Amino acid sequence: MVSVLALNLVSCAQKLPRYRTEALVKSSAVRLQWAAQGRDEEFASITDALEAGDRFLERGKLSDAEQYYLLALRKAEFVEQLFVDEQLRLEAQKLKAEEERREAERQRVLEEKNRKLIEERELAAREISRKAAKAAAREKEREVRPLAVAHTVKRGETLPQIAARPDVYGDALLWPLIYRANRDQIRDPKRIWPGQLLKIPRNVGRDDIAEARRYAQERRLP
Incomplete structure (x- = not known):
């Protein structure tokens, strides 16, 4: 200077x-x-x-x-x-770095939501599959299990309980069918005894079933 x-x-x-x-x-x-x-x-x-x-x-x-x-x-x-x-x-x-960070965060949140949605769908699908398999197993069991043509009364059993058994009718209201087929040894449907061998009728039609349900509803057994 x-x-x-x-x-x-x-x-x-x-x-x-x-x-x-x-x-x-x-x-x-x-x-x-x-x-x-x-x-x-x-x-x-x-x-x-x-x-x-x-x-x-x-x-x-x-x-x-x-x-x-x-x-x-x-x-x-x-x-x-x-x-x-x-x-x-x-x-x-x-600003660009901040925007990229925000976009990355949005993508992470979106991916997390999608992951949870996929997991929920997979879980629901597995649950449906499990229920379907269980229902198929029950159906197969019913198909394989032979239907009884006779039943030995056990202590404490009633006609509705016997009728409700899967190998009998699967319906407690159909007990009158058993009662009518065994009138020779059942006088009162409220009284059956352990050891009795009851016939289970199989050749019954729709009218017989409807009549049995009507009778059971009119005369209810414990």
Whole structure:
């Protein structure tokens, strides 16, 4: 930098260039605001232009000094815009990264929901399959199990209980069929005895079944 004395002598002789003050203000502002960002070569370039302008000013070459001060001003403005663009770029990167994080979180939540939905559907399908298999097993058991044509009365049994057995009729209301087929040894349907061998009629029609249910509903047994 030129000495303060030299600048004072020049300033007394002539008016300082208009761009010198603007360049100094702008370069100082840029340095204060963006010094932490590094880029020492940009600041050094501005300083070189200012010093060149001061040297020409000291020699009284105002026009040449003006050009270097204008150059310093433009360099300072360029560096300022450069750092502004850098800040905008960094901010855009942050926004993009945040958006990507949010999108990743949305995808994670969506995938979790889909996973749970698939698990629930698979669980429901397994439950349906289990029930179907159980029902098929019961049906097969009924098909395989032979139907009784006779039954030996056990202690505590009643005609409705015998009629309700899967190998008899599976319906407690059909006890009158057993009663009527065994009138020779059953006088009162409320009284049967352990050890009695009761016939289970099989050749019964729809009318017989309907009549048996009607009779059972009119005369209920314990």
